[in-house]
Amino acid sequence: MSFEHVFSLTVSGVTVGMIYALIALGYTMVYGVLQLINFAHGEVFTVGGYIAASTLIWIGVDASTPLWVKLGYFALALVVSVVVTATLGWLIERVAYRPLRGRSRIIPLLSAIGVSIFLQNLLIVIFGPEPIIMPTAIVPAGFVNVFGARVRILQIIVIAVSLLLMALLTWIVKGTRIGKAMRATSQDREAAEMMGIETNRTISFTFVIGSALAAIGGFIVAMYYGSLQFDTGFLYGLKAFTAAVLGGIGNIPGAVVGSLILGLAENWGVGLTLGLLAWLFVVGLALGLYIQMVHAPRRRIDHIADEFRTPEYEGRLKAVYRLAPVVAVKTLLSERTDALVHVSARHAVQLMAGNLVLFAFAVVFFMNGDVQFSSKWQHVISFAVLMAILMFRPSGILGENIQEKV
Amino acid sequence: MWHERTRKLLAVGLALALAASMFGLVGCNGTEDGGEEDGGEAGATETIKIGVHTSLTGGLADYGFAAAEALKIAAEDFSGFEVDGTTYEIELVIKDDKGEPAEAPIVAQQLVDEGVIGVIGCLTSGNTNASLPIYQSAGIPVISGSATAPDLTEAGFENFFRTCLRDDLQGAAIGEWAVELGSKKAVVMDDRGDYAVALGNEVQAALEAAGVDVLRQEGQEGDVDFSAQVNNIKNFGPDAVIFTGYHREAGLLFKQLKEAGVDAQFMGGDGIKSDEIAAEAGGAENVEGALCTFGGFAQENMPGYAEFAAKFREATGKEAGPYSENNYDALGALVDAIKIAGGTDGAALIDALHEVEYDGVQGTLTFDDKGDVSVPGGGGTDLIPRFEFTEGTWQFIG
Structure with a gap:
């Protein structure tokens, strides 16, 4: 068991964890303001990846495209994907959740599952059941050697971008007017309304931000793994949701911590010796x-x-x-x-x-x-870790109802 | 309060009405089918329903497409055959189980309810395993053109037959091939599905018997991230990596292995023999030089393949996909059995299938007592064809 093996497992775990975090943030923010588990979020993530990939396919990038043009296309795909997906997120809230506001919690939950199934089938109808393939020319293929282990440039980009987005999100939530409105809405919607906060607009904004993050997550996954399938988001959504619960649902730093633990558990659990x-x-x-x-x-x-x-x-x-x-x-x-x-x-x-x-x-x-654990146990181990942690801290690692809740 | 109760009553009533209407419909179907069968007198034309239980969506959609299209061609070719003065027209009932073993029994029940006289399918071993009990209790024959797991014909389902070769043969052939290539340390990885685990076990046994050091790894079908396994494989330093699952996971695995700098011979079974693997691996260069075997006969050893492939191309505009000829032959064998049995009774068909001697695309097919396709001249590993991935496609190399 060499050091570079441990190191590359850790890098893979952190990368995967960061991707989970981008999705988990959407779950946790929506839960924070609405106490709703938005099960359609995994599909929103898939749609984000599909839009980015199909934009790039439509433009037609190949290896001969000069780097700065590629960067331009890349930015365009990112913007298109974020805009479309954020609009989708807004629309989902407007159509599937807002009319059910104030009903018992189980009803919007069913609506969320319905939206999830609808979106999956919509993807099949539009793009077909086969996976959509990301043009490889846009993906940075290089790697660097760190401590003798091979780290892909893309992994570094994924981690850096995720950290940047999380910092941005923290700033939005803590440092802006709308962030303040989000925090107020999550603490007590009625009281916030009485104070003149437009809670409906705030909730819509939360969905838009969460969906935009999911879109970037989808784009990253499509680049990292080269392809996306209509049901990819289901598993990612499930894992990200678990990560959000692990960190303390409704809690933004908690979602990040939970995602990192899940990513590392998946890699360390079957990669390290006992x-x-x-x-x-x-x-x-x-x-x-x-x-x-x-x-x-x-x-x-x-x-x-x-x-x-x-x-x-x-x-x-x-x-x-x-x-x-x-x-x-x-x-x-x-x-x-x-x-x-x-x-x-x-x-x-x-x-x-x-x-x-x-x-x-x-x-x-x-x-x-x-x-060493057989890799057969990969998912069993990660879920055993989660259960063990939740047994001792049912509200998640960073807790559910603290002031930083959104 | 009253409002609430009326609403609930109304809802329950509506739900009951809906349920009743659905059962009613099923009932109607049943009687209609019965009527048709009764009408099958001498000189008459009878339409028989044959179920196609395949996977048109999900990760193996391309295999499912190949199977369904081949069967449509076969239905057209065989339709209108005559037994005892009755002309039989074939109507295919094509159902999709999305490639998920959990969906398979539902699809099986739907086909049984439709009143099919026989079923061609399922596409994968796992789904076949999940559906066979339902088909068995309905007493209808099932012929798969692509379910290769050895267990299926060992489990005592007298109604199951297949027109493809078994994975124990294929597993031994993959192991033999890796040893021939001089492998000393090999990784065998499966996706924890019925097919992949069985094939993986066979490969591992063959390798270990030859004294090769084997590291066994498992992924999960549907996963996209194999970083833990890739790191383990890299740490092990193998000269061959054999993935016994399907092409989507294989593509992702090969891509991630290449990116991690693992320099080994990539190999797999019939599950990866799809040209889609290039795209799934993020480019043909990540699969270039990979090797795979197949659970059917070599194309050049099949007497009717050229003709069949031309027909397939004409009908679909695409090359004949994996196992399309096996599916074509499955329907052919069923038609032969109807001729021998002189009718479409399930038990008689099952008996008749053991007597079938059918000249198909693959050659003259007979089934042994277990329902496996019998190989003329015995079955050695040299029957298993080998392919190499070059220039964006799987090329037959011997």
């Missing part, structure tokens, strides 16, 4: 121990009401966490006298169980250090 994967458990264990020994007791002590705050009481709470197996279990078994201590004891036992599991995994993995 001996290397075990280090991830070691890191997890260190984090878990920090939470159990330092972070959690501190948070609990902050909860003590002032009139009860005594050094003995603080000491008792700390003991529950730090001597978890003995004190916590004893507390749980004894008669229930103090709610805070009791809740803390339960929390401490949970944390300890988690840490024990991490420890056990680390030991087992170290003991079988040379073994």
Whole structure:
């Protein structure tokens, strides 16, 4: 297991993760403002890729086209794709979701699934069932050697563009008027309306931004893999949605973090030997121990009401966490006298169980250090990682309902 | 409150009415078919429905197109044959299962409900596997021109026949070929589907028997990103990479391997023998020099191929695609069986298929007890034709 192998797995994982993130952002923003899971988003992404690819096919790029003309065509395809797809996103909201606003949540969800099926079939009708092929001449084919591993120029571009777009999005959400309106709408739509914010326009804007990002994602996927099929967006949509939930749905940085974890899990899970994967458990264990020994007791002590705050009481709470197996279990078994201590004891036992599991995994993995998971398990492993994380943090890694929610 | 309840009642009522009307329609179909069959007296003309269970959309749409077009030609050629004074006209009922094993049983049920007397299909082994129980309980014969997984004829479905060769033969042939090329370290990768796993296992067994160091990898059909596998393959440093799945994933895999700088001989089975692989791999240069085998006979060993290929070109404007001749022969064999059985009863047809000796595009075909096509002179790996991808197409090389 050479370093360059680990490095190239990491680069692939980050690239894939960034692509997931471009789609996941659309899911998370829409969820933020509407509490709606926009299942048609995966198809919006496919449409973006199709429009970009068919624009380039229509122009007819080939290897002899000079570089600056290619760049011009590239920009044109990007603009056409973003404009068409953003319009589509706006239209979907206007036609399929707005009339259902205020109904129970399941109804717009069904409408979203309907739109998704409709768009897939529309793609078949217009472009046929066979994959659409990206003209290769437009795709940068070069690569550079980093630490002995081969990194494609395109991978670097994908990562850079994604980071740029995410920075742009953060600026829009945090630094502009419309971003402020988005945040207000997501916190409380009625209150925002009363403050004179046009929530319908804000929601439309959210769809437009999300769809534009998806279009760029579709364009990137078409370039990166060379082709797109009418149902490509389904799997990507599913994975991006998972990533959004993993990071905390409705939370913009969360979508990016979740996507990166998913991309890396897919690559590391079946690419690394157990001996290397075990280090991830070691890191997890260190984090878990920090939470159990330092972070959690501190948070609990902050909860003590002032009139009860005594050094003995603080000491008792700390003991529950730090001597978890003995004190916590004893507390749980004894008669229930103090709610805070009791809740803390339960929390401490949970944390300890988690840490024990991490420890056990680390030991087992170290003991079988040379073994590697069969790539058959790729999707199983990534979803096992997600389930494990969500078990301990049901609201996602960065949480669901914090102020940064859109 | 009242409003809500009336609306619900209305909705339930409408749904029931809709369901009733659909069942009613199915019922009507059934009786109509029965009527037609009863009308088949001596001297009369009878139209028989033959199901075509294939995949016209999805990743294998080109294989499905080839099969459907070949069958249309066959239906035209064979229509109007006479048995015991009755003239039979063939009507094809073509259904698409989108290449998904989950859709296949639904399509199978639809064909059974349509009252077909026999089915040509399915396109892939996985879909065949999923549909056979339904066809078996309906008691109608199924002949596939392209389902090559060995299991299918080993599972005891007495109604299943095929006009293509089995993957155990093909797998051994791929392994043999790689060894001939001097492979010492080889990667065998499948897509976790029935066909690819079975073929992959055969290839792996053949390679390991010859002392080749094998790394087994798995992708997932429908995935576009194989970066984890590519990195593993690169780390292993093989001299041959054999992908036993279908061309779409193969194209993507070969492209990503080339881009990662893996310098190995790319090989595959009949699933990658489509010229679309060039486009799917992002350009012919990424597939140039790749090798594949096929689950049928070599074109030059098939007596009727030139004539058939010309017909196909005339009818569709395209070259005869993979397994088109096998599908043509499947219908031919079924027609032969109707002649032997003297009717279209399912059980009689199944019995008759074992007696068929049909002169088709591929040569004289008979089926053995399991339903596999029998090969004159026994079946060795030298029967399996080899192809190399050069100048944008698969060229026959021996």
